[in-house]
Amino acid sequence: MIKKNDLILTGIILIIALAAILFMTLTREEGGVVVVTVDGEVYKTLPLDEDTTLLIGDEQGDYNVLKIEDGEAAMTEANCPDKICVMHRSIHYDHESIICLPHKVAVEIQNGEESNVDIITN
Amino acid sequence: MKTKTMASYGMLIALAFILSYIESIIPIPVPIPGIKIGLANLVVIIALFMMGPKQAFVLSMVRIVLVGFTFGSLSTMMFSLAGGILSWLLMVTARKWKGFSMTGVSILGGIGHNTGQILVAMWVVNNSILIYYLPFLLISGLVTGAAIGMTGAAITTNIKKTDFMKG
Numbered sequence: 001m002i003k004k005n006d007l008i009l010t011g012i013i014l015i016i017a018l019a020a021i022l023f024m025t026l027t028r029e030e031g032g033v034v035v036v037t038v039d040g041e042v043y044k045t046l047p048l049d050e051d052t053t054l055l056i057g058d059e060q061g062d063y064n065v066l067k068i069e070d071g072e073a074a075m076t077e078a079n080c081p082d083k084i085c086v087m088h089r090s091i092h093y094d095h096e097s098i099i100c101l102p103h104k105v106a107v108e109i110q111n112g113e114e115s116n117v118d119i120i121t122n
Numbered sequence: 123m124k125t126k127t128m129a130s131y132g133m134l135i136a137l138a139f140i141l142s143y144i145e146s147i148i149p150i151p152v153p154i155p156g157i158k159i160g161l162a163n164l165v166v167i168i169a170l171f172m173m174g175p176k177q178a179f180v181l182s183m184v185r186i187v188l189v190g191f192t193f194g195s196l197s198t199m200m201f202s203l204a205g206g207i208l209s210w211l212l213m214v215t216a217r218k219w220k221g222f223s224m225t226g227v228s229i230l231g232g233i234g235h236n237t238g239q240i241l242v243a244m245w246v247v248n249n250s251i252l253i254y255y256l257p258f259l260l261i262s263g264l265v266t267g268a269a270i271g272m273t274g275a276a277i278t279t280n281i282k283k284t285d286f287m288k289g
Contacts, residue, residue, distance in 0.1 A: 001223055001275070002223050002225050002226075002272075003221070003222060003223045003225075003226065005221045005222050005223075005226055006222055006223050006225045006226035006229070009222065009226050009229060009230070010229065010264060010268070013229070013233065013260055013261075013264050014261070014264065016257075016260065017257040017258075017260040017261045017264075018257075018261075020256070020257035021257045021258070024254065024257070037247070037248070037249055039247070039248055040247065040248020040249055041248075081195075084153045084154075084155055085153075087153035088153040089153075095251065095254055096254075097249075097251045097252070097254065099155045099243070099247060099249075099251075099252060101155050101197070101201075101243055101246060101247065102195075102197065104246060104247045104248070105247070106247050106249040106251060106252075108249070108251045
């Protein structure tokens, strides 16, 4: 049986999550650059308005292929086990990201004006 | 350890293990890092309500280590451990408070699991951008947690009718 508190909890979580999503959607802006980081270090910064393909690889043979086309960035190929990054839809708004956890690769959109303030360094 | 306890552990670990396997072959339609159905949490939450916090913790940890070595890797095991521990902590606290039914406890467990995973993910990729996924993970934890909790409640009612785990 379900108690009243369960419903209150559900309501609170829904309100918080939906408010956050709504806020993110309403305040989002088109991004300007694609920043690729590997293990927290900036690997490459590319403009979003230039069509390119970038191979992000390391010595162990792990690779991800990033494709920028028509102002959108997408991971088109990778040899990671879960392929979450490849399934991710293409991104172009500021703060959107595609993450490949197994390879520690993060592709994120930034507006192109600010510096890399979002990146945590050790 | 009594023979009956030992047998219960063995059976429940096997059950959780199978559920983890089933979960691993179900493709998840939403490509968000850290997202999980959490089928194995069904066993953990039933153990929490019928046996106790300590037993639920042992079950959860043994399952994660076993599954990590069998289907995953050291890094997936690390994500699961963080999720499992945070989820257990929230569920035990919620259960102690007695304000929630199994569904509420399970919702907190689901959210704890997803949040724990995303926190470790942030640390692993060394990038705070992952925090933007949190609202979506809260909703997914809520939905899967509620489903697991309601299923768990139905199962517990039926187990209590038999004399399994008594004595």
